[in-house]
Amino acid sequence: MTLVPEFQYQRVFIEPWTTELGSHGLMALVTFLVGATCGLIGNFLILRRMALMGDAISHSVLPGIATAFLLTGSRGIGAMALGAVGAAFTTHLLIEIISRHSRIKPDAAIGIAFSTLFAAGVVLIAVFADRVDLDQDCVLNGELPMIPLEPSVRIGGLVLGPPPLVRLGCLWVGTVFLLLAFYKELLLSSFDPGLAACLGIPVGRVHHGLMLWLAMAVVASFEAVGAILVIALLILPGATASLLTEKMVPRLVWSLVHAALSAIAGMHLSVALDCSPAGASVVAGAGWFACAWVFSPVGGLIPAWWRRRRASSGGGGTVTGGD
Amino acid sequence: MTRPASITPRAQVLRGDFLKGWGIPAFRGAGPLLGLVLWLASTGEVEAAKIGDLAQVRWTDQAIRFITLADPAVRYACLGTVLLGVSCGLLGSFLVVRRMALLGDALSHAVLPGVALGFLWNLQKDPLVIFVGALAAGLAGAASVALITRTTRLKEDTALGMVLATFFGAGLCLMSMFQRLPTGNKSGIDTFLFGQAAALGPGDVGLMATVAGLVVVTLALGYKEFLLVSFDPGFARVLSLPTRGLERLLLLLLAFAVVSALQAVGVVLVSAMLIIPAATASLLTDRFHRMLAWSAAIGALSGLAGAFLSFLGTRLPTGPFMVLSAGVLFGLALVFAPGRGLLPRWLRQRSNRDRVARENTLKAIYQVLEAGGFTSESVPLEALAARRRVAVSEARSETRSLVVAGFATVVGDAVLLTPSGWQRACAIVRNHRLWELYLTHAASIAPDHVHDDAEKIEHVLGEATVRELERKLPKIDVDPHGRPIPSIPVPAAVPRSGGGAGERPVGYGGRRP
Known part of the structure; x- marks a missing residue:
């Protein structure tokens, strides 16, 4: 058995869309929903320079999830919300206590809080391994391959799909809805908190709401992609979009496009290499980021280099002419 | 975690040539440590493979086994985690003081592809190959961060x-590709994610000892330069120190420390071992060299604690226990650190608050006495309460705290100051009025605007400041509101002699320009 399976066009590019649509297609759809939800939120995190808050929350939801499983024995929507709120609250509280009441700087405070909480989560999972329906592999890799095997949710005669798909779908619709409803507040408090406060926008409440929604999104994404890869899905779409355009609405649209493209490319990559689908979609997303980095018409490396070259040769010519 | 039997012979070979090959030259500065490593490596090679092979263990047996250092696996685990704690603690201090805690995080996660490629090299756990692979990946990660921030707006x-x-x-x-291979699951690669001190072999410990020695020697040789580059890079450039080179050296050492620690603490949590011990140390001291020592000690201690706790069960990872122990130590330091901890600070604030309250009561008593022209020696509680604008019961409890402090006695409903109370009251009133005088005289503030400021500053004026005020002000017998500024009486003096308007104030120690 070799490390990289033999490349077959049929298996890699055709079958995921035809015979394997029920498993690979479904995984890609779940990845897209995670990337779309997290990407939309991530745009605002990047604007607010809080990308590492995403890092912190995605690590620190683990004890929340583990405790919720231990207490309720299920991964229902109630346990999930409970875990998310608890984790977000604890992280926030710890960071506040450490950075406000000691000389520790905020960056170290974030690092201390989330890594201790994450360690506590892993310890909970390891010690109560027989009682928690989670293992260390799931924490890192997610359980994307398990999702198509779960029984579908049916409402009336309508088959909606496995529970994680339904959950993430609801979360995505909710995110879009909230974004439309509070777009102005979010935008203004991200770009100019002072002005936003002057105009009567409750900046603090917007911040806490965003953090809470982030925690919800991270917890919902947890079972798909695990605790660490979700950071990539939070940051990569927004970062790629910010290289492509300067306006906010196109940025949001581009980040959705990025999520879709990396879900599809990740699916093909994981089929081709037969590797972890979550990891593959992160690698694919990074690949799209690299493309935007090099080729973006706004500030990409090659267009910028081309423009500099033309400007320097043209500019040099006029200067010599003037002399 | 099952320790793979296949790696043991290889590890033994490694131990031999590794320490002889390039371990010793780099390690000249830390002889005793090296001796310890050699001793540990030379004893008991037979049982080394057995650790973790047992399906079920009783935790009491394991605890005894760990504490008595019964077999080489335990000794390797102890030594490895101590070395890890020392090198991560030392380098983490630089990260913490330079506010680059999250660079450590990025670097330590970025090594994972290198670890996997190191395994792929010859499909087994070869510490040296993995070290090189992980180092390359970590440095590539750090370089990409630098490249992205330089060339984009991110x-x-x-x-x-x-x-x-x-x-x-x-x-x-x-x-995940690797684990599909027949040998993949037995290779022990998954212990690299969350760490497994029990899987440390002589090769790993030798590598860690080399790195720790390198870190200690480099930091000792270039301590002054590293200190300067970390705290004042601008000044370091002015002195034409090679700042870029020093920073890169520090980053390289950091990558060494992270990569050598992987087997024991795991990729996911090694960054915490950089940050938490250093942050804990920064709570305990103000001096950087002491911080380094504390940080190394705390790192070593939490490493040991993590190894111990993970030995108690069968499949427990070491990294999370180590980080959790470090987190507990941090929490203890946050609350109890002498001087700056939450508890000492709260106690100090409370005693300050009590002192200010006492001084305000003393001042009110003085003012009541002054309003009566210092004709009586006792102050009725009602008058004090009226002056303080509180209820009589509150005034009673305020005087009770004066009595406890030895500043006053209560006779019936009247308060009498003791000599020390009288001295303190005069000092406070003097501070207050001197400050008012200073503000009107030196800062030209209107006399009706100076009271509130003086009300705050009177409690914190030290003796040196008071003397300076006395020297600077031309006339210090009357405040801007026309009231006399009292001198400080010698303790035995009776109240009445204190604040006569005609008397010449003598000031602290009788000095007067």
Whole structure:
């Protein structure tokens, strides 16, 4: 058995869309929903320079999830919300206590809080391994391959799909809805908190709401992609979009496009290499980021280099002419 | 975790040539440590493979086994985690004081693809190959962060998060491919994620000892330069120190420390071992060299605690226990650190608050006496309460705290100051009125605007400041409101002699310009 399976066009590019649509297609759809939800939120995190808050929350939801499983024995929507709120609250509280009441700087405070909480989560999972329906592999890799095997949710005669798909779908619709409803507040408090406060926008409440929604999104994404890869899905779409355009609405649209493209490319990559689908979609997303980095018409490396070259040769010519 | 039997002979070979080959030259400065390593490596090679092979263990047996250092596996685990704690603690201090805690995070996650490629090299756990692979991946991660922040508009936090998660994802991909191989699951690669001190072999410990020695020697040789580059890079450049080179050296050492620690603490949590011990140390001291020592000690202690706790069960990972122990130590330091901890600070604030309250009561008593022209020696509680604008019961409890402090006695409903109370009252009133005088005289503030400021400053004026005020002000017998400024009486003096308007104030120690 070799490390990289033999490349077959049929298996890699055709079958995921035809015979394997029920498993690979479904995984890609779940990845897209995670990337779309997290990407939309991530745009605002990047604007607010809080990308590492995403890092912190995605690590620190683990004890929340583990405790919720231990207490309720299920991964229902109630346990999930409970875990998310608890984790977000604890992280926030710890960071506040450490950075406000000691000389520790905020960056170290974030690092201390989330890594201790994450360690506590892993310890909970390891010690109560027989009682928690989670293992260390799931924490890192997610359980994307398990999702198509779960029984579908049916409402009336309508088959909606496995529970994680339904959950993430609801979360995505909710995110879009909230974004439309509070777009102005979010935008203004991200770009100019002072002005936003002057105009009567409750900046603090917007911040806490965003953090809470982030925690919800991270917890919902947890079972798909695990605790660490979700950071990539939070940051990569927004970062790629910010290289492509300067306006906010196109940025949001581009980040959705990025999520879709990396879900599809990740699916093909994981089929081709037969590797972890979550990891593959992160690698694919990074690949799209690299493309935007090099080729973006706004500030990409090659267009910028081309423009500099033309400007320097043209500019040099006029200067010599003037002399 | 099952320790793979296949690696043991290889590890023994490694131990021999590794320490002789290039371990010793780099390690000249830390002889005793090296001796310890050699001693540990030379004893008991037979049982080394047995650790973790047992399906079920009683935790009491394991605890005894750990504490008595019964077999080489335990000794390797102890030594390895101590060395890890020392090198991570030392380098983490630089990260923490330079506010680059999250660079450590990114670097440590970015090594995963290198670890996986190191395994792929010859499909087994070869510490040296993995070390090189992980080092290359970590440095590539750090370089990509620098490249992204330099060539795009993305901020550093975004770049760090992106690189961290992307490299980690790539590593997970490689590992999932690797685990499909027949040998994949037995190779022990998964212990690299969360760490397994029990799986440390002589090769790993030798590598860690070399790195720790290198870190200690380099920091000792270039301590002054590293200190300067970390705290005042501008000044370091002015002195034409090679700042870029020193920073790169520090980064390289950091990568060495992270990569050598992987087997024991795991990729996911090694960054915490950089940050938490150093942050704890920064709570305990103000001096950087002491911080380094504390940080190394705390790192070593939490490493040992983590190894101990993970030995108690069968499949427990070491990294999380280590980080949790470090977190507990941090919490203890946050609350109890002498001087700056939450508890000492709260106690100090409370005693300050009590002192200010006492001084305000003393001042009110003085003012009541002054309003009566110092004709009586006792102050009725009602008058005090009226002056303080509180209820009589509150005035009674305020005087009770004066009595406890030895500043007053209560006879019936009247308060009498003791000599020390009288002295303190005069000092406070004097502070207050001197400050008012100073503000009107030196800062030309209107006399009706100076009271509130003086009300705050009277409690914190030290003796030196009071003397300076006395020297600077031309006339210090009457305040801007026309009231006399009292001198400080000698303790035995009776109240009445204190504040006569005609008397010449003598000031602290009788000095007067």
